[in-house]
Amino acid sequence: MIAEFFKNKAIGWYLSAAACLCALIFVIIYGVRGGDGGGYSPVSGVAVAMIIIGILLNIGVLVKDFGIGAFLPYLFYLITFGVLFNSEMAFLSNVGFGVDGSVVDGGFIAMCIFLAFAMIASFAACIMKLTKKA
């Protein structure tokens, strides 16, 4: 049954799965860093909510591909980026000005990298087919 499930999957599906995984890692790092506390960048709760919605939709699309479904996780990853870009401007200027003891920590850099991967992978996935028959 599992073999049957994967048999129909096109390259887009694997890219979408990779996007989902990257987004998941983003959330895991967020949690490991202490969520919104822990003395790091006050990552916007809205951004985290958006990416979680994106992950749920991504999982849904991975399970059941439909029409423009692949665009939905992509959209939410983009929104996450937009919200994060906005909230992190303050953080980045803190780092630049040496304010509030803010530093760019490895976790923050990793979060940015994985979000970027998630966006790129989901961008590619929603262009390509997720399933061979579709």
Place this chain on the structure above:
Amino acid sequence: MKITKIGNLLLWRVLTAVFLFLLVVGIAGSVVTTEWSGYINKYLNISNTKIVETGETTVDPYYYKSEYDTHTEVMQAARNVAYRAQAEGTVLMTNKNNALPLAKNSKVTFFSYSTADIAYGGTGSGGVTASEDRETDLLKACTNDGKLQLNTELYNYYLGQIEAGNQASNGALTRKTSAGWGAPAAYQVPEISPEDFPSNVTSSYDNYKDAAVFVLTRVGGEGNDLITTSATEDVTSQTHYLELTDKEKAVLQEMKDGPFAKRIVLINAFNTPELGWLDEYDIDACLYIGGPGEVGMDAVTDILVGEVNPSGKLADTYATDDFSSPAMQNFGDFTYANATSIVGHDGSFSNATKYLMYNEGIYVGYRYYETRYADCVNDVAGANSKTGAFASTDGWNYSEEVEFSFGYGMSYTTFEQTLDRVEVDWANKKATVTVTVKNTGDRDGKDVVQVYVQAPYTAGGIEKSAVQLVAFDKTDMLTKKTGEQTLDIEVDLRDFASYDYENYGTYIMEKGKYYFAIGNGAHDALNNILAKQGKTVSDGMDYDGDADKAYESEKTTFDENEYSFSVANDKYKIKNQFEKTDINYYDDSVKYLSRSNWSGTWPANMSDYTASAELLEDINGYYDATGNYEPAHYTPGTDTIDITYGSTATKYNIVMMMGASYDDEAWDVLLDQITLDEMIQFSRQGRTEILSVNLNATTAVDGPAAWTKSKYKTDWKDVSADEIEVTEESMVLYPTETVFAGTWNVELLYEIGVSFGEEGLWGGGVGWYGPGANTHRTPFAGRNFEYYSEDGFIAGKLAEAEVKGAMSKGVIPYIKHFFLNDQETNRIGVCTFSNEQAIREIYLRAFQYAFETTGEDDPSCTGVMGGFNRLGATWTGHHSNLWKNVMEGEFGFTGNVTTDFGQNPAGLMNPQLAYEAGTTMFCTSSATTFVNVIKDKVTKDSKLAYNLREATKRILYNFTKSMAMNGMTSTSKIVRVMTWYEIAFTVWIVISAVGTAASVLMMTIHIINKNKEVTVK
């Protein structure tokens, strides 16, 4: 054509993805640029508001006017003032056999990498890169008017090495291009060993041997203190940044061994490098040039050739060993031993785990060295003991410990100062010191009269410095041989009253013998006092003083209330306000340095200090780790909020409030018109426009050596968005404040302030984050270049003059960083501890005169920037005793209180507590931090609501006393306009939204069509 024939599914999928991306980026970009518009607009020199005149008026809407017609005129005037500051602030420290001045057109070889890379100023927010076409580098400074013939073989060699990046392993960047942030890399010394000089360089010495000049450069900057350990790997003998590196020693040896007739050193530094090597390398003359800014080198070479006669005096002591000051025992990084007990110690509140103790008490700078010297001469209190001796061969010896004393400076001419008389009016707290200065030499020149006082000291009583500066004045230009001027110098006796925090808890003036003295620096004045007391070299003095330059006056009465009332408000009693800033409040663990027992009270290093339970509670009470902004030290107000927002019943215009007193009832009417959202947005530095009262948007810009990142407008009168045109000309980079301090010229500092004010009118802005007035507590503080001196009195007087000059043109100077923010290490949140005597007599004093008002002719500064640090456990912005009792109560201050730059209300700057304490605005750029917290709380917390309204009133009140009113009349209206980037983002969003919609539609049609085809098949 059928719609399904347009493109194919893949195309529309790609376009949908691309347009979606563009749409999100466009929206995010639009939001971010809107939030940061204040900074962006300032950077682009544009405005998003314009003034529309709605009525007929004959009122001149320019309340603060420029004296100049064009931006080039104001720029040139500013450059002239900057030149004069350098000319008067350069200090001739030694000049053996009249080595200086050099003959004009002398052939000179300039040594050191720095000759081709002069440090014009410090780094960080106060760092400015001078316009290249305007900056006067050493080459220009020498060749202008044919002053000196510079050895271009060596100069070009240095230049080539810099341009080739050959020093990258040491310095990475030249100082001209590294005006970024203070960082250890910037503190490296990229000197080049003479061994590497090519033969054309070494053979050129014979053609340029009239003099060899060595430029010793040391930089400083925001964010990091100077390095107290070896700066570079290849420097084996250097133990800290302020001493010579091996390569510099080799260069000096090259000079010594060379064919040069004279050897001269220029100190291009903002701190005080160790100079015990001057004799070792046969240095004939030494000049302190500080950070010369864009034109200062011209003044320096004018001094070298005698076109200008130096008249500067040192505003800091030059110790032989920079670690010898007692303050150095507690400088740097200290973490509580029990830091893990502090809330968020490993996270956003980690700055709360740091502390710094000023155990030296009042003995900062010359107050330490001179007092210890006096006690050595009097052979009391173990002053001669080895404890605290760093450069002495036997015991503690002033001559070995100090290279150049505070206040010292030479001239190319000689002056004779005669103390004509001293009239002390103890009852009215005034004295007049009359001094005649005569130029006895053969060059015209200016001299500084310095008045010092020695107050009677009783062992075990209140600590007192053996000398303290209480007045100074600079003469006019006195003509050679005959020039003479008599100065009547007023001394306010309050300036040497002692702050007795332990007994009376206020200022007092004890009974006993007081000595007034003049001299060329603190040491000279002290020697004159000692001579008056009958001391000679046989008692251990380094030279005999002149008793005629000292005056004794006995105070025979004592009244504990005599000095305990405020100058600004004679009903306001001055009393202890900083008890919790004294670590002994918590556990009596500190023994402050006392001249009653030098060795027994020498400051202990306070590493691994364990905070008491009460101190931990005080620290933790400011933080709320839940992120709900509910710290224990704050109780939200529960009263009914009876505030009117956004009233349209009246149409007051802010400009109508000009001249209104702070208590005028009309303020309430005006404030009622303002919406809550306007008030909240206004909390961000007061930058945003308030349409409801027709307040134009304003800007505030970093100082203190320039209006940083600012360019001149084409016309100072243009304040409306539709009028402003900006030139490509950057504003002038002035010399560092250490040079300003070297002038000892209050009138010149006022002119400098006026010059900053003019530049403010011509595009700088309404708010100027300057001047800095913290104290040079140690020689290693990274930001000493932004501050005047180790002495609170001269710093205070110069700051007051500069501030008043700037205010005369309508600038709001945010004098900074108030206060006890005297080092960069852990500056954000460090718990700083000091006793109240040192606070009052030194650190607060440096700001006090600018804030203290005695009436309309002596206005209080209209702004202040609080420091990042904490006073004890309390961040400056939360310290209500400071803002309410000292600033408002004692000084009569009604200005704007801004925080230093902050973006994280959870970390240090809790807004509710800050407003409650007296902070009126947050220096922040983000709309998502402080604003969100205030928005969330203000409708539930009556205290916050009322405090926000009061803060808004305070800001507006000060704006009515500033150039923010320029261009406005009572019938003017402020209208919001879209900036070009707002228009661009709007177009971007619309196009990408339409594109997205069209792509999604086409993609959907194609999918449906495809599904149909599949179904049909």
